[in-house]
Amino acid sequence: MIIASAEQVDATLGYADLVAHLRQAFVEGCEAPLRHHHTLAHPNGPDTILLLMPAWRPGGGVGVKVVTVAPGNADRDLPSVLGAYLLLDGVTGQVKAQIDGPRLTLRRTACASALAAGYLARADASRMLMVGAGALAPHLIGAHAAVRPIREVAIWNRRPERAERLAARLAGQGLNVRATTDLEAAARQADLIACATNATAPLVHGAWLRPGAHLDLVGAFTAEMRESDDEAVRRARVFVDTRDGALSEGGDLIRAIAGGSMTADDIQADLFELCRGDRAGRAGDDEITLFKSVGTALEDLAAAELVFDKLTAGG
Numbered sequence: 001m002i003i004a005s006a007e008q009v010d011a012t013l014g015y016a017d018l019v020a021h022l023r024q025a026f027v028e029g030c031e032a033p034l035r036h037h038h039t040l041a042h043p044n045g046p047d048t049i050l051l052l053m054p055a056w057r058p059g060g061g062v063g064v065k066v067v068t069v070a071p072g073n074a075d076r077d078l079p080s081v082l083g084a085y086l087l088l089d090g091v092t093g094q095v096k097a098q099i100d101g102p103r104l105t106l107r108r109t110a111c112a113s114a115l116a117a118g119y120l121a122r123a124d125a126s127r128m129l130m131v132g133a134g135a136l137a138p139h140l141i142g143a144h145a146a147v148r149p150i151r152e153v154a155i156w157n158r159r160p161e162r163a164e165r166l167a168a169r170l171a172g173q174g175l176n177v178r179a180t181t182d183l184e185a186a187a188r189q190a191d192l193i194a195c196a197t198n199a200t201a202p203l204v205h206g207a208w209l210r211p212g213a214h215l216d217l218v219g220a221f222t223a224e225m226r227e228s229d230d231e232a233v234r235r236a237r238v239f240v241d242t243r244d245g246a247l248s249e250g251g252d253l254i255r256a257i258a259g260g261s262m263t264a265d266d267i268q269a270d271l272f273e274l275c276r277g278d279r280a281g282r283a284g285d286d287e288i289t290l291f292k293s294v295g296t297a298l299e300d301l302a303a304a305e306l307v308f309d310k311l312t313a314g315g
Contacts, residue, residue: 001095004307006103012310013104013303015139015146018111019118025302026115026275030057032297034244037222046071049222051083055297062088063301065101069221071198079135080198081105087304097308102135105295108303110139112241112271113194113216113293118147119274119281120239120289121214125191126151131183131204131227132197133157133166136218140194144216145175153177154186158197184208195219195227206231211286217252218293225251228290230261236290238262239281241271245294253292 004012036052049069056062067083074080083101088094117125125148130137133155141153153175157163163179170177180186187193187208194216195204206229209215215236220226233256240246246253247264256262269279282289 002097002308002311004097004099004311006100008311009100009103009107009307012307013107013111015107015111015114015143018107018303018306019115019143019147021306022108022111022115022299022302023275025298026271028057029272030055030060030298030301032301034248035295035297037249040068042072048072053295053297053300055301056090057301058090060090061096061301061305062090062093063297063304064088065105065297065300067101067105074134081135085300085304087301087308097304097311099304099307104300104303104307106136106139108299109136109218109293109295110143111303112295112299113140113218113291114143114147116239116241116271116274116291116293117144117192117214117216120291121148121192122212122282122285124149125214127189127191128153129186129190129193130155131157131193131195132219133159133162134196136196137166137194138170140196140216140218141170141175141177144192144194148192150192151176154180154190156180156183156186192216197227198225199227200225202226202229202232204228204232206233206235209235209288211288213288214282215288215290216293217250217291220251221249221294223249223251223254226255228252230256230259233290234261236288237268237283238266239268239270239274239289239291241291241293241299242296243267243270245296246270246292249294250292 032055
C-alpha cells in the first residue's frame with residue numbers, strides 16, 4: 001500500500017492532465033451511488049457534514065472517500081474540508097493506496113468545473129471572477145486558466161482580507177490577480193464567474209450577468225444553500241455534473257425549481273452527455289451558461305487512480 005500526501009497529489013495531478021483524465025472517466029462511466037450525506041449537529045456552532053462517497057468499476061478499481069465539511073473551521077484556521085481516500089483492488093479487496101482526501105477533492109472538483117467550462121465557457125473568456133477565497137479558490141483559478149485564456153482574475157470574499165491574501169499569493173503566476181470589494185461590478189465585467197462558498201443566500205444575481213458569461217457554481221452542496229438567485233438560473237442554459245446529485249443536493253437548482261424559475265427538464269445536459277457528445281454545450285457567443293457541481297465519486301476514483309498510476313509508474 002502506498003500513502004500519498006497532499007504534496008504528492010499536487011505533483012501528480014496537473015490541471016490539464018486531470019481534466020483530460022476526467023473527460024475519459026465520464027465517457028467510460030462507473031458505478032457511483034449517490035453519496036451518503038449525514039448532518040452532525042453542534043449546539044454551539046454550524047453543523048458538520050459527513051460524506052461517504054464510494055465508486056467502483058466491475059472487475060476494476062474500487063474507492064471510497066470519507067469527508068467531513070466543517071464550516072466553523074474557518075474560524076479555527078483549519079480547512080473546512082478534511083478526510084481521506086482509500087483505493088482498493090476490485091478483485092482481492094486489498095488496499096492499494098491511502099490518499100490525502102482534501103487535496104484530492106480540491107483538485108478533482110476544480111478540474112470537473114474546468115472540464116465543464118471547456119464545453120460551456122466562451123473560447124475567448126479572459127476575465128474571471130472568483131467568489132470565495134477558501135482552499136478551493138486557487139485550484140479553480142488554476143484549472144480554469146488551464147482550459148481558457150484567463151488573463152485577469154478578481155477575487156471577492158465576505159472577509160476582504162482573505163481575498164487580499166489570496167491575490168498576493170497568486171501574484172506572479174502569469175495572471176493579473178486583484179482583490180475586490182465590489183462584487184456586482186466585478187460580476188458585470190466577468191466572462192467566467194466561479195463560486196465556492198458556504199452561502200445560504202444568493203451572492204451572484206442574474207441581472208449582473210453579461211451576455212456570454214459562464215457561471216460555475218461549486219458551493220451550495222445542500223438543498224438549504226445557494227450562491228445564485230432565481231434570475232441567474234432563469235436567464236441561463238443550465239448544465240450539471242450529475243442530474244441525480246444536482247437535483248437532490250444542489251441548492252441553487254432545488255430552490256429555483258421550488259420558486260418556479262425552472263424545472264428539472266430545463267437541465268440541458270450533464271457531464272456524461274457532454275463528454276460523450278450526446279448533447280452540445282454552448283450554442284452561441286451571447287448565451288449565458290450555468291454549471292452546477294455537487295461532485296460525484298466517479299471524479300474521486302478517476303483522480304485516485306491517476307495518482308496511484310503515476311506514483312507506481314516503472315515499479
